[in-house]
Amino acid sequence: MNKITQLFNIKYPIIQGGMIWNSGYKLASAVSNAGGLGLIGAGSMYPDVLREHIRKCKAATDKPFGVNVPMLYPNIEEIIQIIIEEGVKIVFTSAGNPKTWTGHLKANGITVVHVVSSSKFALKAQEAGVDAVVAEGFEAGGHNGREETTTLTLIPMVKEQISIPLIAAGGIATGKGMLAAMVLGADGVQMGSRFVASFESSAHDNFKNTVLSVKEGDTQVTLKELAPVRLIKNKFYQDLQELYAKCPTVEELKSLLGRARAKRGMFEGDLIEGELEIGQIAGLIHEVKSVEAIVQEVISEFDEVKNSFRQSFF
The missing domain is CATH 3.20.20.70 (Aldolase class I)
Structure with a gap:
């Protein structure tokens, strides 16, 4: 333990x-x-x-x-x-x-x-x-x-x-x-x-499947003036960048963000206007799996790599 x-x-x-x-x-x-x-x-x-x-x-x-x-x-x-x-x-x-x-x-x-x-x-x-x-x-x-x-x-x-x-x-x-x-x-x-x-x-399945398609560079942190958030670069993200080009006020950013945009994207599956939050590591995620399979895969790889270190480096 x-x-x-x-x-x-x-x-x-x-x-x-x-x-x-x-x-x-x-x-x-x-x-x-x-x-x-x-x-x-x-x-x-x-x-x-x-x-x-x-x-x-x-x-x-x-x-x-x-x-x-x-x-x-x-x-x-x-x-x-x-x-x-x-x-x-x-x-x-x-x-x-x-x-x-x-x-x-x-x-x-x-x-x-x-x-x-x-x-x-x-x-x-x-x-x-x-x-x-x-x-x-x-x-x-x-x-x-x-x-x-x-x-x-x-x-x-x-x-x-x-x-x-x-x-x-x-x-x-x-x-x-x-x-x-x-x-x-x-x-x-x-x-x-x-x-x-x-x-x-x-x-939503739409969001899960989009996560599988994320590549290196497809996410970015934005909205630092409100609360920094890492998003997939969809239409909503691009709309934000166009607004940033005009040096917006905090109120203008809040107005574009609106309410419930994260729910719209991740829970309801709106891939265009929704807020799609995911980490950079999504570029290594290629398949939707059961939780049990994910945990066992992580632990197996952890043990395998840990045990191989002695042979590889010493």
């Missing part, structure tokens, strides 16, 4: 990213049943929907699972209360100050992990009392760090600063990537994009 498998009482140190519109109870329970840690993505759920997904997840797995909570979303107080009432034991927080809720969650017997994009915020999370941090590199899909630090440099820098367990995220979808992250100092990995392209993901 390593620090992460021990902390969460799981078989493999693989955590599924709690992505909006992709991470319902079916995905979370499947990852947990496969030996990792599944996360329900609360960011795209109204409080009553979250409660329903937690209950369905409990019915679908007897293994540990958690909830990912972006703290800048509305209804945060109600969401936290539901998590406590429903007996969820693991919470991943992001997009906010970890001091706000960590103490309250831990007082209710919940293990707390915070997602960061820099060593500075990793230290703040540790000071706030979290049990572990996820250090997410700039390669990641969805909302991203402003510092633009890549996983390869971020992980060892964060490792040097903190004493609590460290989970690497951003650009990891294979056993080789997992091994590389752990060699750099991570105790486990969080994978988002790889699990988007799974049968159990709640993403």
